[in-house]
Amino acid sequence: MTLPQPEATAHTAAVPGRAGLLRRLLRSPVAVTCLVLLALISLAGLFAPLLTGQDPAHTSLTDSLAPMSGKHPLGGDGVGRDVLARLLYGTRTSLLGALLAVAVALVIGVPAGLVAGYYRKWFDAVSSWLANLLMAVPAIIVLLVVMSAVGQNTYIAMAVFGVLMSPGVFRLIRASVISVREELYVDAARVSGLADPRIIRRHILPVVQAPTIIQAAQMLGLGIVIQSGLEFLGLGSADQASWGSMLNDAFANIYTKPVLMVWPGVALAVTVAAFGLLGNALRDALDGSAVKARRPRGAAARKRVAEKKAPSVTPETAGAEDALLVLEGLKVSYPTAEGEKTVVDGVSLTVRRGEVLGLVGESGSGKSQTAFAVLGLLPREARVSSGRLVFDGKELAGLGRAELNRYRGRRIAYVPQEPMSNLDPSFRIGSQLVEPVRRHLGLSAAEAKAKTLGLLERVGIADPERVFNSYPHQISGGMAQRVLIAGAVSCEPDLLIADEPTTALDVTVQAEVLDLIRSLQRERNMGVILVTHDFGVVADICDRVTVMQTGAVVESAPVRQLFAEPRHPYTRMLLSSTLEDAEPRPALGPAVPASVATSMNTARQEGPA
């Protein structure tokens, strides 16, 4: 069945890619000026032997403080060395020294920040402690000690300075990774079974590259200043021309020939300012291209039901013969300042093949936490214990991430609440859908594309080719949810977990998306866990319902039975607040009584529970 597609394309603007970034950068006069200046300075250093025939280290007492002449276009310094030659060759020393320091800082800081931010745990604790320690050490003292130990070698000093700058890079990268690893599209990538290195390469690195480039530009300027400072203090290599050593010589002759200060001073000021301003221009150009607003997952619990908890009614027990998923005694808690807070308390449920299980309860009752526990997606700080978590006869509790990835995406799929946040804004939809298909089903690129286009058509997208080539911001929310449903069923999963899949959509699109999930479920005989707080949705498509209150299951029953005879006071309270005055009628057909579904749809549209 191909569904109608009422939702229109939201935007048609192109996503700014690398070419877009360069274009924007080149539109900034400041950036262009800085780039031109830095290119000229670099070329001057590179082609120094062609630009001057003088040896920068050659001293001649007769040329001491010589005025400008054909032989010495910028004159001679205190010991008769050619100032122009020293300026040109000094460019090499300054730029190479700064580049070395930045390279060392990035080589240490970037991988350490990535690992600490992504994996956290002991590595994060140890590396953060080391970073704090290094930042507390006064850099100049360390450099002086190193130079007195290893001799006056500028490059060794700059490599050590790179080590001292690495904590800054580490902190920046770690903070960027932590903010992006909680993004829903990163969770979605995990759920689709992608391995960590791939997630880091595709979803994390593109986000951290912008701050890294900006930081590198700033550090280059700083590196040049520090390197010149050391040379000015006379701590550099004596036989090496550098802007710092030129300043040192100029300072010694400041009263007799003050102009000697001008050349290295101008070179230093222009280069450092160009790096700083280029960093700012890069930041401006990148602004807005990283669409990374962090969205909180799940809503905070709203008002608690005043009603005292009654004992649970027909709690779910395992053991159904055709059980696809058996969860027993799941407990999830979080450490808080007031002690441990239990948010899921002994939840048991069973999903059979081809069955849609509705998981209902008010906001904060623990539905999403239960679903995330099955998916292995709970935050690291969560303490999880469960008697059993058995999927298709295999115990999943305690499996490592790599083993879990054999199930996630391939056999257990996930449809999230907020479709847009689950698509990475920097990649085309096609590439996001094709990758898990290729990985899990081992298809070639062409086969995976053909399959994906077929799926997009199947989920009711009228122009699959266009959507395949679009970026997420170019499609509507309803279309994005169809895309995610296509992605979820692409590897033919046995179990689909849909966490409030229609909450973020408008009412007309909600019904279509529910229809789609139901028809795909029947077509593929999938087990489905549908997390919702909406009894109308339950009535529409569920076979059985499990009701949760404050982290525990209070009632579990076939859907018709639950609507006809709700036994737990909490279920009755939820139903009455949903149905208002509507009377549930006895069953009319094989699924939920049509009248119940209709009345509840009406209630749902008129006012939510």
Ligand SMILES: Nc1ncnc2c1ncn2[C@@H]1O[C@H](COP(=O)(O)OP(=O)(O)OP(=O)(O)O)[C@@H](O)[C@H]1O
């Ligand atoms: N990282 C966390 N740390 C502490 N408590 C948390 C954390 N994540 C969720 N919780 C708490 O767990 C409880 C259950 O949350 P959950 O998201 O499962 O509720 P829900 O029933 O799905 O509600 P909703 O429909 O609003 O999403 C809530 O009280 C929530 O505040």
